Amino acid sequence: MSASLAKAVENKEDLRKVLLSIDDLHVWFELRKFGFGHAGYVKAVDGVTFDVHRGETIAVVGESGCGKSSLMKTILGLYKPTKGEIIFDDKNLKDLDTKGMHWYHSHVGYVQQDPYGALPSFMNVKRILEEPLIIGGVKDKEERNQRIRKALEEVKMSPVDDFLPKYPHMLSGGQQQRVVIARAMIMEPKFLVADEPVSMLDASVRVEILKLLRGLQELHHLSVIYITHDLSTVSYFSERIFVMYAGNLVEKAKVRQVLDNPLHPYTVALLTGTSEPDAKNADTYKEIPPGEPPSLVKPPPGCRFHPRCSKAIKGLCEIKEPPDFEPEPGHLVACWLYEK
Amino acid sequence: MTQNTELLRIEELVLYFNSLQGPVQAVDGVNFSLDSNRAVVILGESGCGKSSLAKAILRLLPRNAGTYSGRIYLDGQDVMLFTEEEFRQNIRWASISMVPQAAMNALNPVIRVGEQVAEPAIVHLGVDKAGAISLVRKMFQHVGVPDDFISRYPFELSGGMRQRVAIAMALVTSPNLIILDEPTSALDVLTQANIFNVLKRLKKELGISFILITHDIATSSELADDVAVMYAGQIVEVSDAHRFFDGPQHPYSKKLLASVPRLHGDSEPEFITGRPPSLINLPKGCRFSDRCPSRFEKCVEDPPVIEADGRKVKCWLYS
Numbered sequence: 075m076s077a078s079l080a081k082a083v084e085n086k087e088d089l090r091k092v093l094l095s096i097d098d099l100h101v102w103f104e105l106r107k108f109g110f111g112h113a114g115y116v117k118a119v120d121g122v123t124f125d126v127h128r129g130e131t132i133a134v135v136g137e138s139g140c141g142k143s144s145l146m147k148t149i150l151g152l153y154k155p156t157k158g159e160i161i162f163d164d165k166n167l168k169d170l171d172t173k174g175m176h177w178y179h180s181h182v183g184y185v186q187q188d189p190y191g192a193l194p195s196f197m198n199v200k201r202i203l204e205e206p207l208i209i210g211g212v213k214d215k216e217e218r219n220q221r222i223r224k225a226l227e228e229v230k231m232s233p234v235d236d237f238l239p240k241y242p243h244m245l246s247g248g249q250q251q252r253v254v255i256a257r258a259m260i261m262e263p264k265f266l267v268a269d270e271p272v273s274m275l276d277a278s279v280r281v282e283i284l285k286l287l288r289g290l291q292e293l294h295h296l297s298v299i300y301i302t303h304d305l306s307t308v309s310y311f312s313e314r315i316f317v318m319y320a321g322n323l324v325e326k327a328k329v330r331q332v333l334d335n336p337l338h339p340y341t342v343a344l345l346t347g348t349s350e351p352d353a354k355n356a357d358t359y360k361e362i363p364p365g366e367p368p369s370l371v372k373p374p375p376g377c378r379f380h381p382r383c384s385k386a387i388k389g390l391c392e393i394k395e396p397p398d399f400e401p402e403p404g405h406l407v408a409c410w411l412y413e414k
Numbered sequence: 415m416t417q418n419t420e421l422l423r424i425e426e427l428v429l430y431f432n433s434l435q436g437p438v439q440a441v442d443g444v445n446f447s448l449d450s451n452r453a454v455v456i457l458g459e460s461g462c463g464k465s466s467l468a469k470a471i472l473r474l475l476p477r478n479a480g481t482y483s484g485r486i487y488l489d490g491q492d493v494m495l496f497t498e499e500e501f502r503q504n505i506r507w508a509s510i511s512m513v514p515q516a517a518m519n520a521l522n523p524v525i526r527v528g529e530q531v532a533e534p535a536i537v538h539l540g541v542d543k544a545g546a547i548s549l550v551r552k553m554f555q556h557v558g559v560p561d562d563f564i565s566r567y568p569f570e571l572s573g574g575m576r577q578r579v580a581i582a583m584a585l586v587t588s589p590n591l592i593i594l595d596e597p598t599s600a601l602d603v604l605t606q607a608n609i610f611n612v613l614k615r616l617k618k619e620l621g622i623s624f625i626l627i628t629h630d631i632a633t634s635s636e637l638a639d640d641v642a643v644m645y646a647g648q649i650v651e652v653s654d655a656h657r658f659f660d661g662p663q664h665p666y667s668k669k670l671l672a673s674v675p676r677l678h679g680d681s682e683p684e685f686i687t688g689r690p691p692s693l694i695n696l697p698k699g700c701r702f703s704d705r706c707p708s709r710f711e712k713c714v715e716d717p718p719v720i721e722a723d724g725r726k727v728k729c730w731l732y733s
Contacts, residue, residue: 137602137603137604137605138573138602246689247460276459276460276629277459277629277630277631277670277673277674278459278669278670278673278685278686279685280673280675280685281673281675281683281684281685282685285685303602303603304603305603305677306632306674306675306676306677307675309675309677310675310682310683333677333678334678343604344603344604345677346607347603347604347606347607348603348632348677349607349610349632349633349635349636350632350635350674350676350677350678351631351632351634351635351659351671351674352635352659353635353638353654353655353656353658353659353660355635355636356453356614356635356636356637356638356639356655359611359614359615360607360610360611362604362607362608362611363604366572366574366605
C-alpha cells in the first residue's frame with residue numbers, strides 16, 4: 075500500500091520533469107547535381123523547438139510533405155540533425171556512442187503507420203516479439219517468453235497461445251497493428267513515437283486501437299508523440315497539439331485551445347477542411363486556402379504560409395519570419411497577426 | 415424544387431466470386447434506386463462488398479466471377495439484357511463512368527495527362543484528337559486543373575491534381591452518372607475538402623448524379639443526398655442524408671456513426687466489437703446479429719426490409 079503510494083508521489087513529481095527536449099532542430103537533406111555538385115537543401119525540419127514532459131501525449135499535425143516524418147525519424151535517431159540539440163533524459167543524443175544509442179533505442183518505442191509493411195512476413199508473432207529482446211540482451215529464454223506473453227496480453231490479444239505461432243498475413247489489420255504496438259512496448263520504453271498508427275485501419279477499428287494506446291500510455295506513464303494528419307482523432311489522445319507547416323511548428327497549445335480557438339490561419343484552414351458527419355455539409359462549399367504547400371527546397375521568404383493566407387499583412391509577412399507570440403497563456407502561435 | 419426522375423434502379427443484384435473454399439458472396443441481393451442529379455453514398459467497412467457493387471453495376475467482372483444476376487434499369491431500360499458489346503458501346507463510360515480506387519496512381523506515367531483524358535472521348539464520342547483535346551480543356555476547367563497541365567506527365571502533378579485529372583477522365587464523355595470509389599482516401603485534409611468542393615460544383619452545374627463509395631463517414635456527408643449502408647454483401651439501411659446523420663435506424667449504422675471521432679463536444683467515440691463475417695461462410699439470419707447490442711430471439715431468421723417514411727431498414731427491431 076505504502077509502496078504504491080510512494081510510487082504515485084514519485085510519478086507526480088516525474089510529471090514536472092522534461093523527458094525529451096528539442097532545441098532549434100534543423101534537418102536538411104542535401105540535393106546533388108549529377109551525383110556530386112551541390113544543388114541546395116531540402117529543409118524538411120527548419121528550426122523546431124519543444125519539450126515533452128514525462129507522461130505527456132503530444133500530437134504533431136500536418137499535411138504530407140510538411141516534415142513531420144523527418145522530425146519523427148530524427149527523434150528516433152534514424153537521421154542526424156543538421157543543427158540543433160535533442161536531449162533525452164538529460165543526455166544529449168550527439169554525445170551518445172554506439173552503446174549509448176543502444177540504451178536510447180531501448181527506451182524509445184516506435185509504432186509504424188502501415189502494420190503489414192512493418193511486420194516481417196517470414197516471422198511469426200513470437201519471433202517478431204522475441205527479436206527486440208534478444209537484441210536488447212535478455213538472455214534468459216523463460217524471461218523472454220514471459221515478457222512476450224505479458225506484452226500480448228497488454229494489447230488484448232488473447233488467448234496468447236493462439237496468436238504466438240501466427241504469421242502476419244493470418245491476422246486482420248487491427249490485430250497486426252496490435253502486434254506492432256506490442257513490439258514497441260516490449261522493451262518497456264519511456265517514450266513512444268506513433269506515426270499515424272490508425273490511418274490504414276477501418277473507422278470502427280481505429281477507435282479501438284486509439285483507446286488501447288491511451289490505456290497503455292496511462293498504465294505505463296508513457297510520453298507519446300502522436301503524428302497524424304487527422305485533427306478529429308487528436309482530442310481523444312493528446313494533451314497538446316503542435317501544428318506543422320513547411321518545416322516549422324506554427325502553433326503550439328493545449329488540445330482544447332487549438333480546437334475551440336485556433337489562431338494561426340493555417341490551423342483555421344485545417345479545421346475548416348475537417349468534416350464532421352452532418353447532412354448540411356452537402357449544401358455549402360468550404361473555404362480552403364488556394365495553392366499547395368510550398369517546396370521545401372525553396373520555401374517562400376518570411377512566413378511560409380503567406381502566399382496562401384487571406385489575412386497576410388503586406389510589407390511584413392512576406393519579408394520577416396514571424397517569431398512565436400503568446401496571445402493567451404500557454405498558446406504559442408507563429409503569426410504576425412498576434413503581435414502585441 | 416423540381417421533380418427528379420429516376421435514373422438508376424437496381425433490383426436483386428447478385429455477384430459471387432468463385433474461390434476454392436466456395437462462392438464469395440460479395441454482393442448479395444442489393445436493391446436501391448437513384449434519381450437524376452442526386453448523390454447516394456454507399457457506406458461500409460472494408461470487405462463488405464462495396465467495391466464489388468461498383469464493379470457489378472459497370473459489369474467490370476474479374477475472371478473468377480461466378481453468379482452474376484439481377485436487374486439494372488438505367489433510364490427505364492434493363493441494361494442487364496445488353497450483350498457485352500452493346501454494354502461497352504452504350505453504357506460503360508458513355509452513360510456511367512467511374513473513378514476507381516487509387517485512380518490517381520493508375521495514370522500511365524509515359525503518356526501526357528491531356529491525351530489520357532482525351533482517350534475515352536475519342537473512343538466513345540468519335541471525335542478527332544483536336545476536338546477531344548478541346549473537350550479536355552473544358553473538363554479541366556470544370557475540375558480546376560490549369561490549362562497548361564494538358565501537356566504534362568502524371569509525375570509532374572501533385573496528388574490532388576492527379577485526382578482531379580482522374581475525375582476529368584470520368585467526365586469527358588458527359589455521362590449521367592459517375593461512380594466514385596474512395597475518391598479522397600489517400601489525400602490530405604485540405605486537398606480532400608477541395609476535391610469535394612469540385613464534386614459539389616459538378617453536381618450543381620452539370621446535373622450529374624454520383625454514387626460515392628467510401629468508409630469515411632465524416633467526409634461522405636459532404637456530398638450525400640441519400641445514404642445506403644452496406645454490411646456483409648447486403649444493404650441494411652437506406653435513408654435520406656438529413657435523417658440518417660441525425661438518427662440512423664439500423665444498429666450497425668448507429669454503431670458506425672458513434673465510431674466517428676468529433677472535433678467538438680465530449681462524447682467518446684465507440685468501437686464495434688468483433689469482426690465482420692467472412693463472405694464465404696455467412697451466418698444464418700441477420701448477418702450483424704453476432705455483433706449487435708440489441709439482438710433478440712428473432713434475429714436467427716433473415717430480417718425483412720421494412721419501409722416507412724421513405725426510409726428502408728433491414729432489421730427485426732422495426733417490424
